[in-house]
Amino acid sequence: MSKIPLVDLAAAHAEVAEEVEAGFKRVIADTAFVGGAEVAAFEAEYAGFTGVPHVVGVANGTDALELALRAVGVGPGGEVVLPANTFVATAEAVARAGARTVLVDCDPQTYLIDTAAALAAITPATRALAPVHLYGQLAPVEALRAGTDLPIVEDGAQSQGATRHGRQAGTGGIVATSFYPGKNLGAYGDAGAVASADAGLARTVRTLASHGGLAKYMHELIGMNSRLDGLQAVVLRAKLARLARANAARRAAAARYDTLLAGLDVVRPVTLAGNEHVWHLYVVRIPGDGTPARRDEVLGRLNAAGIGAGIHYPYPVHLTPAFAGLGYGRGAFPHAERAATEILSLPIYPQITPAQQERVVTELATALR
Numbered sequence: 479m480s481k482i483p484l485v486d487l488a489a490a491h492a493e494v495a496e497e498v499e500a501g502f503k504r505v506i507a508d509t510a511f512v513g514g515a516e517v518a519a520f521e522a523e524y525a526g527f528t529g530v531p532h533v534v535g536v537a538n539g540t541d542a543l544e545l546a547l548r549a550v551g552v553g554p555g556g557e558v559v560l561p562a563n564t565f566v567a568t569a570e571a572v573a574r575a576g577a578r579t580v581l582v583d584c585d586p587q588t589y590l591i592d593t594a595a596a597l598a599a600i601t602p603a604t605r606a607l608a609p610v611h612l613y614g615q616l617a618p619v620e621a622l623r624a625g626t627d628l629p630i631v632e633d634g635a636q637s638q639g640a641t642r643h644g645r646q647a648g649t650g651g652i653v654a655t656s657f658y659p660g661k662n663l664g665a666y667g668d669a670g671a672v673a674s675a676d677a678g679l680a681r682t683v684r685t686l687a688s689h690g691g692l693a694k695y696m697h698e699l700i701g702m703n704s705r706l707d708g709l710q711a712v713v714l715r716a717k718l719a720r721l722a723r724a725n726a727a728r729r730a731a732a733a734r735y736d737t738l739l740a741g742l743d744v745v746r747p748v749t750l751a752g753n754e755h756v757w758h759l760y761v762v763r764i765p766g767d768g769t770p771a772r773r774d775e776v777l778g779r780l781n782a783a784g785i786g787a788g789i790h791y792p793y794p795v796h797l798t799p800a801f802a803g804l805g806y807g808r809g810a811f812p813h814a815e816r817a818a819t820e821i822l823s824l825p826i827y828p829q830i831t832p833a834q835q836e837r838v839v840t841e842l843a844t845a846l847r
């Protein structure tokens with residue numbers, strides 16, 4: 479039996495192979511390796527796609543978060559509120575900006591940040607909130623905006639193209655995103671971007687990302703080196719032109735899983751009203767006893783059958799050794815902790831076929847027995 483991967487980057491490459499090859503030749507002929515025309519063109523095209531007018535290409539998503547946080551004024555002595563259940567990079571970026579990570583729990587159905595808890599976690603030291611658009615759907619940022627004037631730095635690494643009430647992340651604010659190869663819009667190496675409605679914030683990000691200066695040797699700020707390169711921009715332009723279609727294919731695949739999974743003892747994902755989901759991940763729950771034993775057994779059986787299922791993520795931020803120093807213990811965020819013991823990501827990518835999905839569900843049904 480052939481394997482079904484969690485994501486199929488080879489299938490994605492096949493669709494853009496010729497365009498990428500031609501673009502790489504262009505970049506090499508122009509020796510436009512860092513920045514350059516391809517990067518500028520991608521930034522403009524991504525702004526057009528998202529409706530967020532000012533886009534700065536950077537080296538990766540973690541840098542994008544750090545740069546966005548620093549641009550809105552996050553630094554030493556400050557605090558940033560973010561969900562405990564996220565990829566660790568959200569918290570890393572806060573730490574790298576010199577600030578303290580303040581964690582809150584998630585909604586048990588959608589796994590998105592508990593907005594009431596986030597607002598309740600605000601202190602005089604809070605400098606920003608960092609909601610995460612987890613698995614491909616947007617968090618209800620409007621509920622945060624209704625309760626605070628603090629800057630909101632959205633983590634859009636998993637949500638390229640997703641909308642809430644018809645608008646994409648970053649509309650009216652600032653969003654950091656990642657183009658790591660496996661994301662919905664993926665490069666062929668590390669890449670990321672910050673997008674903002676605010677030209678001044680975007681200018682600060684661009685300044686910080688380029689050694690603190692926009693003109694050569696004019697260093698206005700202590701910045702860093704975090705720039706998008708021409709080869710990645712070629713790939714991103716080719717894939718951006720196909721992103722809406724790829725996201726629609728993911729939606730069709732998610733709907734197919736919803737139907738196929740109907741009779742099984744798994745909890746299917748929930749889409750928040752008002753959201754158009756882009757299904758970066760299709761995450762089900764295998765009800766357990768509070769330990770990951772049953773989920774891990776099911777995952778092991780799936781993997782043994784050649785199904786590339788995974789866990790996103792097995793440990794909430796506060797239970798990673800790296801962030802143990804924050805002082806939250808087990809029990810601090812019950813919904814995030816329980817979810818971490820039960821969640822399971824099924825293979826999903828635009829090119830997945832109905833037959834592949836049927837096999838995934840057949841193997842899952844067997845594994846659950």
Ligand SMILES: *Cc1c(COP(=O)(O)O)cnc(C)c1O
Binds near residue numbers: 633656657658668
């Ligand atoms: C991938 C990811 C990041 C980090 O992006 P990199 O490009 O890998 O640095 C940050 N936040 C979330 C939620 C992610 O999924």
